[in-house]
Amino acid sequence: MIKxxxxxxxxxxxxxxxxxxxxxxxxxxxSSRIKNLSIFIDKKRYNADTIEMFRPDIGNxxxxxxxxxxxxxxxxxxxxxxxxxxxxEIILNAEFRDGQKFTYQIGTLKLEPWKxxxxxxxxxxxxxxxxxxxxxxxxxxxxxxxxxxxxxxIIHQDYTNWICIVCDDGSEESRKKYMRKILAQDPRFFFxxxxxxxxxxxxxxxxxxxxxxxxxxxxxxxxxxxxxxxKLSECLSKLVGKTxxxxxxxxxxxxxxxxxxxxxxxxxxxxxxxxxxxxxVIANTVTGAASVFRASLLKKVLPFPPRxxxxxxxxxxxxxxxxxxxxxxxxxxxxxxxxxxxxxxGHCDFGQATIKDFLRIDSLLGSYRQKNLPFLMRIKSxxxxxxxxxxxxxxxxxxxxKHISTLIExxxxxxxxxxxxxxxxxxxxVFGLLKMRTKIVIREETTNNIELSLxxxxxxxxIYPFCIPILSRVMIRRAIKQKEEGINQTNNIKYLFGLADxxxxxxxxxxxxxxxxxxxxxxxxxxxxxxxxxPANFFGGYIxxxxxxxxxxxxxxxxRIILTDQKEIIESELQKVQNHDPYLKNFLTKAEYLPCFSSxxxxxISKDDIFVATSWWTAHIAHEAxxxxxxxxxxxLAQDYEPIFYxxxxxxxxxxxxxxxxxxxxxxxxxxxxxxxxxxxxxxxxAGVYFKxxxxxxxxxxxxxxxxxxxxxxxxxxxxxxxxxxxxxxxGCLAIDRAREIGYFKDDEWEIIAIGGDIGEQTLPSGIKIKxxxxxxxxxxxxxxxxxxxxxxxxxxxxxxxxxxxxxSAGLLVVTNTYGIKNQEYFSxxxxxxKAVPPDPESLANALIELSEKVNNLNGRIExxxxxxxxxxxxxxxxxxxxxxxxxxxxxxxxxREVDFNExxxxx
Numbered sequence: 001m002i003k004x005x006x007x008x009x010x011x012x013x014x015x016x017x018x019x020x021x022x023x024x025x026x027x028x029x030x031s032s033r034i035k036n037l038s039i040f041i042d043k044k045r046y047n048a049d050t051i052e053m054f055r056p057d058i059g060n061x062x063x064x065x066x067x068x069x070x071x072x073x074x075x076x077x078x079x080x081x082x083x084x085x086x087x088x089e090i091i092l093n094a095e096f097r098d099g100q101k102f103t104y105q106i107g108t109l110k111l112e113p114w115k116x117x118x119x120x121x122x123x124x125x126x127x128x129x130x131x132x133x134x135x136x137x138x139x140x141x142x143x144x145x146x147x148x149x150x151x152x153x154i155i156h157q158d159y160t161n162w163i164c165i166v167c168d169d170g171s172e173e174s175r176k177k178y179m180r181k182i183l184a185q186d187p188r189f190f191f192x193x194x195x196x197x198x199x200x201x202x203x204x205x206x207x208x209x210x211x212x213x214x215x216x217x218x219x220x221x222x223x224x225x226x227x228x229x230x231k232l233s234e235c236l237s238k239l240v241g242k243t244x245x246x247x248x249x250x251x252x253x254x255x256x257x258x259x260x261x262x263x264x265x266x267x268x269x270x271x272x273x274x275x276x277x278x279x280x281v282i283a284n285t286v287t288g289a290a291s292v293f294r295a296s297l298l299k300k301v302l303p304f305p306p307r308x309x310x311x312x313x314x315x316x317x318x319x320x321x322x323x324x325x326x327x328x329x330x331x332x333x334x335x336x337x338x339x340x341x342x343x344x345x346g347h348c349d350f351g352q353a354t355i356k357d358f359l360r361i362d363s364l365l366g367s368y369r370q371k372n373l374p375f376l377m378r379i380k381s382x383x384x385x386x387x388x389x390x391x392x393x394x395x396x397x398x399x400x401x402k403h404i405s406t407l408i409e410x411x412x413x414x415x416x417x418x419x420x421x422x423x424x425x426x427x428x429x430v431f432g433l434l435k436m437r438t439k440i441v442i443r444e445e446t447t448n449n450i451e452l453s454l455x456x457x458x459x460x461x462x463i464y465p466f467c468i469p470i471l472s473r474v475m476i477r478r479a480i481k482q483k484e485e486g487i488n489q490t491n492n493i494k495y496l497f498g499l500a501d502x503x504x505x506x507x508x509x510x511x512x513x514x515x516x517x518x519x520x521x522x523x524x525x526x527x528x529x530x531x532x533x534x535p536a537n538f539f540g541g542y543i544x545x546x547x548x549x550x551x552x553x554x555x556x557x558x559x560r561i562i563l564t565d566q567k568e569i570i571e572s573e574l575q576k577v578q579n580h581d582p583y584l585k586n587f588l589t590k591a592e593y594l595p596c597f598s599s600x601x602x603x604x605i606s607k608d609d610i611f612v613a614t615s616w617w618t619a620h621i622a623h624e625a626x627x628x629x630x631x632x633x634x635x636x637l638a639q640d641y642e643p644i645f646y647x648x649x650x651x652x653x654x655x656x657x658x659x660x661x662x663x664x665x666x667x668x669x670x671x672x673x674x675x676x677x678x679x680x681x682x683x684x685x686x687a688g689v690y691f692k693x694x695x696x697x698x699x700x701x702x703x704x705x706x707x708x709x710x711x712x713x714x715x716x717x718x719x720x721x722x723x724x725x726x727x728x729x730x731x732g733c734l735a736i737d738r739a740r741e742i743g744y745f746k747d748d749e750w751e752i753i754a755i756g757g758d759i760g761e762q763t764l765p766s767g768i769k770i771k772x773x774x775x776x777x778x779x780x781x782x783x784x785x786x787x788x789x790x791x792x793x794x795x796x797x798x799x800x801x802x803x804x805x806x807x808x809s810a811g812l813l814v815v816t817n818t819y820g821i822k823n824q825e826y827f828s829x830x831x832x833x834x835k836a837v838p839p840d841p842e843s844l845a846n847a848l849i850e851l852s853e854k855v856n857n858l859n860g861r862i863e864x865x866x867x868x869x870x871x872x873x874x875x876x877x878x879x880x881x882x883x884x885x886x887x888x889x890x891x892x893x894x895x896x897r898e899v900d901f902n903e904x905x906x907x908x
Contacts, residue, residue, distance in 0.1 A: 309402025
C-alpha cells in the first residue's frame with residue numbers, strides 16, 4: 001500500500017496582487033523508492049525539488065517499511081494573479097522505481113482576481129496628501145504604560161505630516177479599551193480592530209494592505225518602543241535619489257529602563273550596501289521598526305511570501321528594497337528598542353565565528369578524549385557525534401534556514417532586475433556559497449557561519465540519495481530488532497546505527513524525571529505539563545487538554561503550558577495548533593509556552609504554583625515539582641488508563657506507579673472514573689471529579705440526510721500507526737473484509753472512507769477498497785461527518801472515545817467495541833445509534849451488517865443523533881469542578897479565587 005500525508009497544503013482560496021511561491025509538503029512511501037513526484041494544477045506540472053527527505057519520525061511510526069525513513073518531499077508551486085475567477089483540481093502524481101504509478105486528487109484551488117484593500121482615510125486637519133507618511137503599527141495585547149509611551153513618542157515627532165494605522169491582532173477587550181482611549185488623543189491615529197488573530201507577520205501584511213494609494217512614505221512601528229523626536233525626519237532626509245528604504249540604529253534598553261547597549265551593532269556588522277545583498281539574504285540587518293520606505297515599494301512587496309521557516313517581514317522588505325533601488329542607513333540611534341520577554345524576537349548579536357566554532361570540536365571529541373573510558377566506547381561516542389553533526393547539517397537546509405530559500409525563491413519571481421536576482425540566489429549554489437565564504441573570510445564579516453552550514457548541508461544533501469540503499473537496510477534491521485526487544489528508540493540515531501548496545505538510562509530517565517524547577521519571586525501560575533505542541537496529533541485528547549487549561553484561564557488564573565518532550569518552541573507548528581480550533585484560538589494565542597525537555601532548561605516557579613499532569617510521565621514530573629511548592633498534591637487529568645498503552649515493561653510499571661502519587665484526579669468521563677474505582681486504582685472517597693468531553697452538535701433534519709446522492713458511505717476511524725494500536729485498526733479492517741466475504745458492502749452500493757490516519761487507497765483480501773482521506777481541522781471535520789451513513793470506531797480501553805458518540809450525533813449508525821463496564825448498556829444511555837459488541841472480527845462484521853440494513857431509517861437516525869452528551873464546554877466542565885480541584889490542592893484560602901458561578905456560567 002502506498003502511504004502518504006500532506007503537512008503543508010496550498011490555501012483553498014487565493015487573490016493575488018503579484019506572483020507568489022507556495023509549497024506542498026508531506027511524506028510518501030511504498031515498497032519501492034520513489035522516482036518522480038509532482039502536482040498538476042490546470043494542466044501545469046510542478047515537480048518536487050526534494051524527495052526522499054530523511055524522516056525518522058515517520059520511520060518511527062512505520063518501522064517495518066524500509067522507505068518510510070526516506071519519505072519526505074517538498075513541491076514548490078508558483079501561482080500568478082488571474083483576471084477572472086478560476087477553480088482547479090490539485091492532482092498529486094507519484095512514480096516509483098518498480099514502475100508503479102499513483103495519482104490522487106489532494107484538493108481544489110480557487111483563484112480570484114485581486115481586489116485592492118487600500119483604505120482612503122479622511123485626513124485630519126493639518127495633514128496633507130503632499131509628502132504623506134503612513135505609519136503602520138501592528139499590535140497585540142500591549143501593556144498600557146509601554147503603549148502610551150510609544151504613542152506619545154510618535155505624537156511628538158518633528159515631522160508632522162503623518163497618519164498612523166494601528167492594526168490590532170485580536171487583543172483582549174480590556175486591552176483595546178485603554179488602547180482606544182490613548183489613541184483618541186490625536187486624530188492622526190486610526191484604530192483597526194480585527195477579531196481574527198493572524199500573528200505579527202500577517203498582521204503587518206494586513207496593515208500594509210490598508211495604506212492609502214496617495215501615501216508617499218511608509219514607516220513600520222512596534223507597540224512598545226520609544227521614538228526620539230527626530231526619528232522620522234532623519235530617516236526621510238536620507239531617502240533621496242533611487243533609494244527605496246532607510247533604517248536607523250537603536251539603543252537596546254531593558255524593560256526596567258537599564259541601557260543594555262548604546263547601539264544595535266555592538267559586535268555584528270551591518271549590511272545595507274547593494275554589493276552585500278547576498279549577505280543580507282542570510283544575515284538580516286534591516287529592522288522593521290527602524291525603517292522608512294517609499295510607498296511605491298508596496299507594489300512589489302505585497303503579498304508577503306507564505307511564512308515557511310519563520311520568514312520575517314522586515315528582511316523581506318529589505319531584500320526587495322535593496323534590489324529595487326537600494327537602501328541606506330542612519331548611523332545614529334533614533335529610538336529605544338525595549339528588550340523584554342514579550343518581544344517577538346529580541347536583540348540578536350554575535351561576532352565573527354571560526355571553523356572551530358562551526359565544527360564544535362570540543363563537543364565532537366568530548367568522550368573520545370576521556371582516556372579512562374574503554375577504547376570501543378570512545379570510538380562509538382566519536383562516531384555518534386559525527387553522525388549527529390552530519391544529521392544536523394543535512395537537516396539544516398530543510399529546517400533551520402528554510403526562511404532563506406523562501407525569501408530567495410519568492411524574490412526571484414517578483415519584478416526585480418536579473419543582476420540582483422543573481423546576487424540573491426548565491427546561497428542556493430555551491431559556487432555561490434564558496435564565493436560568499438571567500439568574501440566573508442577576507443572582510444571578516446559576521447554571518448554566524450550560516451554560509452558554511454549551508455555549504456556542508458548542500459554537500460550532504462547531494463551525496464545523501466546515493467547512501468539510501470545502505471542506510472535503509474541498516475536502519476530497518478535496527479528498528480525491527482528494537483521492536484522485538486521492546487525498545488522504542490527508532491527516532492534516535494544512536495540506536496538506529498547500533499552505536500548503543502543497551503538503552504541509554506539517562507535518556508530513559510529524562511522522559512519522566514530530572515527537571516530543574518527553581519523557586520523565584522513571581523506571580524502564581526497554573527502549570528499544565530504537556531508532552532509537546534504537535535499539529536499532526538491535535539485532536540481528541542489534546543483538544544481536551546487545552547480546553548481544560550482554558551477553563552482555568554477563564555476563571556482568571558495565569559496559565560503556563562510546559563512542554564516536557566520539546567527542546568524549543570517551533571513557531572510554525574505552534575501557529576498551526578493556535579489556528580486549528582476557533583474556540584481555542586484566543587486562549588492558545590495568549591498562553592505562555594515553556595520548553596522543559598531536560599535539566600538543562602531551568603523552569604522558574606513560585607511557591608504558590610499549581611501543577612496539572614496530563615499523562616503518566618508528566619505526573620512523575622508534577623510530583624517532583626510540587627515538592628518545592630507550598631502544596632502537597634497536583635491535579636491529574638486522566639483521559640484513559642495509560643498502562644494498557646504498553647506491553648509488559650518499564651513504561652507500563654511507571655505508568656501504573658503514577659496513580660500512587662498524591663494528586664486530585666480529574667477524569668474525562670464518568671465511566672473512566674468508575675473503572676478506576678472498581679479496579680481499585682483509586683479510593684472512592686478520593687476519586688475526584690469527572691467531566692464529559694463535549695461532542696459536536698449537528699442539529700440534523702431530514703434534508704441533511706436526504707440531500708446526498710450516490711453510494712452509501714461507511715466512515716472508518718482508521719489509525720494504522722503502531723503508537724495508535726489501541727484503536728484496533730487491524731480488527732476494523734478484518735471486520736470490513738469479513739462483511740464483504742459474507743456478501744455486503746458491494747462496490748456499486750458502498751464507499752468505505754477512512755479518517756484519522758494517512759492518505760491513500762488500500763485493498764483488503766476480499767477486494768474491497770478503503771479510501772484513506774487523512775485528518776482535518778474542526779470545520780472540515782464537522783462538515784464531513786454527516787455525509788456518511790455508517791460508522792466504525794474502536795478503542796481498546798475503558799475510555800469510550802468521542803468518535804462513536806460524535807458519529808452518532810452526526811446521524812450515523814455506529815459500531816464500536818465493548819471493554820469491561822464499557823458495554824452496550826452504557827452506550828444505550830447515550831444514543832440508540834450506537835451498537836457496542838466484543839472486538840472480534842466476526843462480532844464487528846455482523847454488527848456492521850445489521851446496522852447497514854437500517855441506514856434508510858432516517859427518523860431513527862435523527863432521533864439517535866440527539867445524544868445524551870454535552871455539546872459545549874460550559875455544560876461539560878462546570879467551573880465548580882475546577883474550584884473543587886483547586887481547593888483540594890491549595891492549603892491556603894488566599895491562593896485560590898472565589899468564583900461567582902452565576903456570573904461566570906456563560907464565560908465560554
